[in-house]
Amino acid sequence: MSAEPRRFVAYGFASVHDALAAEDALKAGDVAVTAIPSPRALGESCGIALRIVPQDAEAAESVLARAGLPPRASAEVDDI
Amino acid sequence: MTDAAPRSCVYLDHSATSWPKPPEVVDAVVGAMTVSGANPGRGAYAMALAASRIVFESRRACADLLGVPDARDLAFVSGCTEACNLMLKGLLAPGDRVVVSSMEHNAITRPLHALSLTGVRVDVVRADETGRVHADDFERAVRAEPTRAVICQHASNVTGAIHPVADLADIAHENGALLLVDGAQAVGHLDVDLAVLQVDAYAASGHKGLLGPQGVGVLYLRPGLDATELLQGGTGGGSSEDEAQPQGRPERYEAGTPNTPGIAGLGAAARLLIAHGAEWRAEEQAVFGELKRGLAAIPGVTVLGPAVDEPCAPTLSLVSDRLDCDRIAFELDRRYGIAVRSGLHCAPWAHRTLGTLETGAVRIGVGHGTTRDAAAAVLAALREMLS
Numbered sequence: 001m002s003a004e005p006r007r008f009v010a011y012g013f014a015s016v017h018d019a020l021a022a023e024d025a026l027k028a029g030d031v032a033v034t035a036i037p038s039p040r041a042l043g044e045s046c047g048i049a050l051r052i053v054p055q056d057a058e059a060a061e062s063v064l065a066r067a068g069l070p071p072r073a074s075a076e077v078d079d080i
Numbered sequence: 081m082t083d084a085a086p087r088s089c090v091y092l093d094h095s096a097t098s099w100p101k102p103p104e105v106v107d108a109v110v111g112a113m114t115v116s117g118a119n120p121g122r123g124a125y126a127m128a129l130a131a132s133r134i135v136f137e138s139r140r141a142c143a144d145l146l147g148v149p150d151a152r153d154l155a156f157v158s159g160c161t162e163a164c165n166l167m168l169k170g171l172l173a174p175g176d177r178v179v180v181s182s183m184e185h186n187a188i189t190r191p192l193h194a195l196s197l198t199g200v201r202v203d204v205v206r207a208d209e210t211g212r213v214h215a216d217d218f219e220r221a222v223r224a225e226p227t228r229a230v231i232c233q234h235a236s237n238v239t240g241a242i243h244p245v246a247d248l249a250d251i252a253h254e255n256g257a258l259l260l261v262d263g264a265q266a267v268g269h270l271d272v273d274l275a276v277l278q279v280d281a282y283a284a285s286g287h288k289g290l291l292g293p294q295g296v297g298v299l300y301l302r303p304g305l306d307a308t309e310l311l312q313g314g315t316g317g318g319s320s321e322d323e324a325q326p327q328g329r330p331e332r333y334e335a336g337t338p339n340t341p342g343i344a345g346l347g348a349a350a351r352l353l354i355a356h357g358a359e360w361r362a363e364e365q366a367v368f369g370e371l372k373r374g375l376a377a378i379p380g381v382t383v384l385g386p387a388v389d390e391p392c393a394p395t396l397s398l399v400s401d402r403l404d405c406d407r408i409a410f411e412l413d414r415r416y417g418i419a420v421r422s423g424l425h426c427a428p429w430a431h432r433t434l435g436t437l438e439t440g441a442v443r444i445g446v447g448h449g450t451t452r453d454a455a456a457a458v459l460a461a462l463r464e465m466l467s
Contacts, residue, residue, distance in 0.1 A: 014328045016121040016316055017152055020136040037124040046331075047316045048124050048132065 006079040008051045011060070011071035012042030019048040022069045029063035031056050041075035051077065090418040090454045094447025095237055095265060095395040095425075097287050097294060101345070102448075108134075108348035109293055112341040120340050121316030131340055138347025139330065142298055145350045145357075146284070147273035155299045155333035156343050160264040161187040162310075163283030163299035166333060167260050168192060168231075170307025171281065174199030176228035179221045179257075181213045181243065182206045182433045183236050186426045187283075188262050192231075207433050211239040211385050215247040227257040234266035234282075238430045238443065239385025240368075240392035242270065249278040258305070264288060268353060269364065269393045269447070280305050289393075290353065291448060292346030296339050301329075311335040360448050368394035368446040371455040375444075378463055384434050384441060394450075397425070397434075397441035400466050405442045408465065412442075416461040420444050 013019040019035070026033040031052060038049040052060050054076070064070055091099050112134055120131035135156070143151035157163045164187040172178065172195055180192065182204050196202050205221050207213045213232060222230060230252040235242050245261055252259040258280040266272055268289020274282055282300040286292035301307055312325040313335030326332055353360070369389070376383045380401040386392055400408060409422035423440045424431050431437045444458065 015152075015326070015331050016132055017136055017139065017330060018328075020132060035124050035129055047122055048129070 007054055008077050008079060009054050009057045009060075010036065010039055010042060010049045010051050010075050010077045011064070012038055012049050012073040012075075013046055013069065014072050016046045016048055018069055019046055019050060022064055022067065022071070023050055025063055025067035025069060026050065026052070026060055029059070031060045031063060033060075039075060039077050041077065042073045088417065089413075090416070090457050092444045092446065092450065092454065092458060093419050093421050094288065094450065095443060095445030096421055098268075098289065098291050098447045100449065101293065102291055102349065102352055104348045104352055105291060105293065105345040109341045109345040112344035116340075116344075119316075119337055121338075122314075134340060134344045134347065135338060138343045138350065141347045141350035141354065145290075145354050146267065146282075146298075146300065147275040148300055149275065150303065152329040153300055153303060155301070155330045156338055156346075157297050157299055157333070158295055158339065159287070159297040160262065160283050160285035161297075163285075163297050164188050164262055165191045166299055166307055166310050167281045167283050167301075168195060169310060171258065171260065171305070172200050172228060177201040177203065177225060178229045178231055179203050179205055179218060179227055180231040181218075181233065183211055183213060183238070183241070183243075183430045184231070184233055184427070185237055185262060185264065185430075186428070187264070188231060188233070189429055204429075207241075209433070209435065210387075211236055211241045211430060211434050213241075213243040213248075215244045215251060218248055219251045222251055222255045222257060227252075227255060229258040229260050229280075231260045231262075233262040233264070234272070235263075235270065235393035235395070236385065236427075236430060237265045237395060238397050238425050238427050238434065238441070240265070240395035241386050242266070242391055242393060245279065246277050249280075252280075253278070265393050265395060268357070269361065271358070271361065274300055281307070286342065286346040286349075289447065290346060291349040293342045296342030296346050298346075299333065307333075309333050309335070364394045364446055364448065364450065367450050367452055367455050368392070368396075370452065371444065371446065371459065372396055374455070374459040375462065378459075378466055380466055381462070384436065394446035395443065397436075397443045399436060399439055399441050402466050405440045408442045408462070411465055412458070412461055416457065418458050418461055420458070 286296035315331040
């Protein structure tokens, strides 16, 4: 494995319900999203986080704001 | 394992629990125990996410069915009894006064009794002799003294009478009180829209008219009305490091691993009711009306509750001047294979109101799948036994 790790943005939410609702909203907004175990860097967030590529962050945050599901926390994470 | 399969029966105990469950409900329960059998909300591997999705989609389906705009305002609980306990114990405190109807089920009266021992004052508004609750009686009681909550079932589990919940909501709110409703016998059987009813809290059973499995129910709390949770524990959400229970909905009220198979089945049932509920309710009412009219015409039989043609949930109770209720129920089962329930139906207050506390009654509950043949069978059997 010599390739550089890929960077992502992870969003944490107040609850699993909110995380899954946010996943639906992002998919409906054509933002590619993957559910991942919540990284420790997200602190007081639920056990499920959502991961997107950094270039989609602005669009993602706009979608989530419109859906009334602002992330509780965000962090940059590496792929493994 | 039991040593004998249950024999087929004419099932008329839908007020206790619906049976048989739709195949889609059974499939959903099995799916949640097999292909999606992980613990929801606790992990992010594929099967855990699938389980989390089941709970999420079921909550949304229940919210859509019940007219709840934000699904987070619905908490999954073990049943209507837990929902009633959470609603009452989570919202009432020593020194509060509540006004409650005399038709309530033990799921309401027993928590209220426990609360009365802590200093909650319980004032009962008596229904009329047919078990109907009158809004003006509540209005007088609520206006008489400061009141924290008005409490009333939506429909009677003894007579099927539908109570004026929307009017009670107005009365409660005009007087600074909450309206707390036990909807066990209404959901699924009536077109329940909580946004229209303007209730503050509504407890519902998942396994009666909603056609889900036993062991699941829901509690609606309107936005901004926070009850103190009954249980604290792991929720999957919030910060696991935090000593305090997360305060967000729905996790606040759902400590511990949920009943995912039950929730899956309830979600499947809710989706069916969204698609077919209006048609199924019309059929239930047609069969129920036919049955009630026939029973009322049997000499010596008294059908308790509202008049034959008044709107009701599809539940009725009857007494006979010829046979005790327990004997009727036993003979219906033994001789005719007809399942009904005798006794007080966990509602001694209601039977006291109706004058049947000493005798009990025979209860017949119609539900989804009850056929005209089933109604005809019980009519023929009772005519033979009681005429």
